[in-house]
Amino acid sequence: MKQILLKNGFIVTMAEGHETVYDGGSVLVEDGNIKAVGRIDPKTVAPDAEIMDLNGKYVLPGxxxxxxxxxxxxxxxxxxxxxxxxxxxxxxxxxxxxxxxxxxxxxxxxxxxxxxxxxxxxxxxxxxxxxxxxxxxxxxxxxxxxxxxxxxxxxxxxxxxxxxxxxxxxxxxxxxxxxxxxxxxxxxxxxxxxxxxxxxxxxxxxxxxxxxxxxxxxxxxxxxxxxxxxxxxxxxxxxxxxxxxxxxxxxxxxxxxxxxxxxxxxxxxxxxxxxxxxxxxxxxxxxxxxxxxxxxxxxxxxxxxxxxxxxxxxxxxxxxxxxxxxxxxxxxxxxxxxxxxxxxxxxxxxxxxxxxLLDDKLYGSLESGKKADLIVIDPQGPSMMPVNDKIAALVTAMHSENITCSMCDGKWLMKDRKILTLDEDAILAEGTARAAAIYKRAGIELPIRFPVVKISREKKLF
Ligand SMILES: [Zn+2]
The missing domain is CATH 3.20.20.140 (Metal-dependent hydrolases)
Known part of the structure; x- marks a missing residue:
């Protein structure tokens, strides 16, 4: 049994029928599913559970x-x-x-x-x-x-x-x-x-x-x-x-x-x-x-x-x-x-x-029994702070850079903005090279919007 506890956060459940928000709440994840949301009974948390202190950060369904x-x-x-x-x-x-x-x-x-x-x-x-x-x-x-x-x-x-x-x-x-x-x-x-x-x-x-x-x-x-x-x-x-x-x-x-x-x-x-x-x-x-x-x-x-x-x-x-x-x-x-x-x-x-996507029984809200698909949002920073209307701010002021962690099926995909499942630099380099090759194969020419002067490294003075 693998448990993850996210505690002390602003939990926006989006749950069907009540859409409760828990200020100072927690989410307990167990084996890929959400076990409990809101106030968590400490007795239900395993001694070896991974614990993340949200310190007031927001949690939303992915x-x-x-x-x-x-x-x-x-x-x-x-x-x-x-x-x-x-x-x-x-x-x-x-x-x-x-x-x-x-x-x-x-x-x-x-x-x-x-x-x-x-x-x-x-x-x-x-x-x-x-x-x-x-x-x-x-x-x-x-x-x-x-x-x-x-x-x-x-x-x-x-x-x-x-x-x-x-x-x-x-x-x-x-x-x-x-x-x-x-x-x-x-x-x-x-x-x-x-x-x-x-x-x-x-x-x-x-x-x-x-x-x-x-x-x-x-x-x-x-x-x-x-x-x-x-x-x-x-x-x-x-x-x-x-x-x-x-x-x-x-x-x-x-x-x-x-x-x-x-x-x-x-x-x-x-x-x-x-x-x-x-x-x-x-x-x-x-x-x-x-x-x-x-x-x-x-x-x-x-x-x-x-x-x-x-x-x-x-x-x-x-x-x-x-x-x-x-x-x-x-x-x-x-x-x-x-x-x-x-x-x-x-x-x-x-x-x-x-x-x-015909999956509302599985995910889309933070409720006991649903899949643990969720994100953590840190509002800290000049573009989102101060947050006065918290729910509206998630739409009208948040930037994707405020999303720090992501979990799907109970597994972390990103922590502190670092993707854990994929090699970001390698994929972007490979994608760039393949894109250039396809443009060439397909004969697609993009407009020259400004004149470009190419300066080779050897000849560059400074
Ligand atoms: Zn389309």
Whole structure:
């Protein structure tokens, strides 16, 4: 029996039904699970328990990032200041289609580094090409993940290597699922993916739903993402993406719909009726997609969560930044500073995120019997101190640098900002080298924004 006691902290439980905060409280972890929260009976603490005195630091459930493209991590910068079609056809598709399985592995490790440092303990990946590479990386990192393949069986301009039939795409996903689902002590799970309505036939959507139900897993899909998508679906079917998915029977509690920017009132009502889960990605939406109707969805009681999207579209794989953006952008476009309050944003980033991943029984809150997935926050420092409204400060003032420790499945992933499961320097060096090689292979040239003069070391005078 291995026990860890975190004592004398500000424990924000996010527990379903009461959301109690314990000031001066403790969390007792035993064999990967939370045994007790709040006031701990000393008799229940084993003499050989590891004890951490929090000295007033905060403890929160680990954040759940419900949409992050791990294969795009080493492409970072590839999409800066370009339009959507250029980004997709001239930058992102050439980059991702030039990646190897090992590139995907290293890129996923690099994403895991950033996620651990920014408080994430669980995430959902919508699809690189190599589920095997992603699985290896997640297993090593100590994080939890729902991994999916990027699935496309139609659409214009796809790289040759990605032109596949419905049968091929389904077969590959079933193979991945049977091989990798519930590996790494159950931390790694495999879901089905649907890329977008542009790249998925109706037949594929229907079969995917059947298989997801058969295996009891979720479906991860970009839905009503861009204005172009809305124009396309209305021209083709006379209805929006969500209405079309309803007509196919896809809308259901195991659908994780990402972005969901261009929804009508009727489509929001359909989400509510079918208990569809939503991943809100404010940074990438701000770049090119538009404003998702989060205040309306909140008032309708839809299960909302937060994602960072990929480094090629938002650069920051940082849930703390995404929470802060979520707290700002809706107030701005609604001209109403009371909408989307901090406590709702914390719910989105923790318990509701776990629910979106169909895991709310397992994690997302600090409660006895749940998995020990948690983070420690030290508010000390000029950017967060003084802390007056403690709960709001976690959204409006905290920076990811305030997150000092992270635990997943009862194991420490980071202590005092040092990652314990991965070699940070080696991964970043390898990721940098592989990124340069892929840019070259894919023939991607970035603009020269300022003239650069290279000065060699030998000739440098001082
Ligand atoms: Zn995405």
């Amino acid at each position: 954040f759940v990032n419900t949409h992050v493209h791990t294969s795009q991590q080493i492409s970072r910068g590839v999409g800066d200041d370009v339009d959507f079609v250029t980004w997709l056809h001239k930058r992102m598709w050439p980059f991702e289609s030039s990646m190897t399985e090992e590139d995907s592995y290293i890129s996923t490790l690099a994403t895991c580094l950033e996620m651990i440092k920014t408080g994430v303990t669980s995430f959902a990946e919508p699809g690189g090409q190599f589920v095997s590479g992603m699985c290896r990386a997640v297993a090593k990192s100590g994080l939890r993940a729902k991994l999916a393949k990027s699935v496309m069986d139609c659409g214009e301009g796809l790289p040759a290597v990605w032109q596949r039939t419905m049968e091929e795409e389904l077969e590959q996903q079933v193979l991945d699922l049977e091989k990798y689902h519930n590996t790494a002590d159950g931390r790694v799970q495999v879901w089905f993916g649907l890329r977008t309505i542009f790249n998925n036939t109706d037949g594929l959507c229907v079969k995917t739903k059947e298989l997801a139900d058969k295996y009891g897993v979720g479906i991860h899909m970009h839905v009503a993402e861009a204005k172009e998508e809305k124009e396309y679906t209305y021209a083709r079917w006379g209805e929006g993406t969500v209405q079309h998915l309803e007509s196919l029977g896809i809308l259901s509690p195991n659908l994780l719909a990402v972005h969901t920017v261009w929804l009508t009132d009727e489509e929001i009502a359909l989400f509510k009726k079918r208990d569809v889960k939503v991943s809100h990605n404010p940074a990438s939406a701000m770049r090119v997609l538009g404003f998702a109707r989060i205040p309306k969805m909140l008032s309708e009681g839809i299960c909302l969560s937060i994602g960072t999207d990929g480094a090629s579209s938002s650069n920051h794989m940082d849930m703390v930044d995404e929470m802060w953006l979520t707290s700002l952008i809706h107030k701005g476009w609604r001209l109403d500073p009371t909408v989307v309050p901090s406590q709702d944003i914390l719910r989105m980033a923790t318990r509701w995120g776990a629910r979106a």
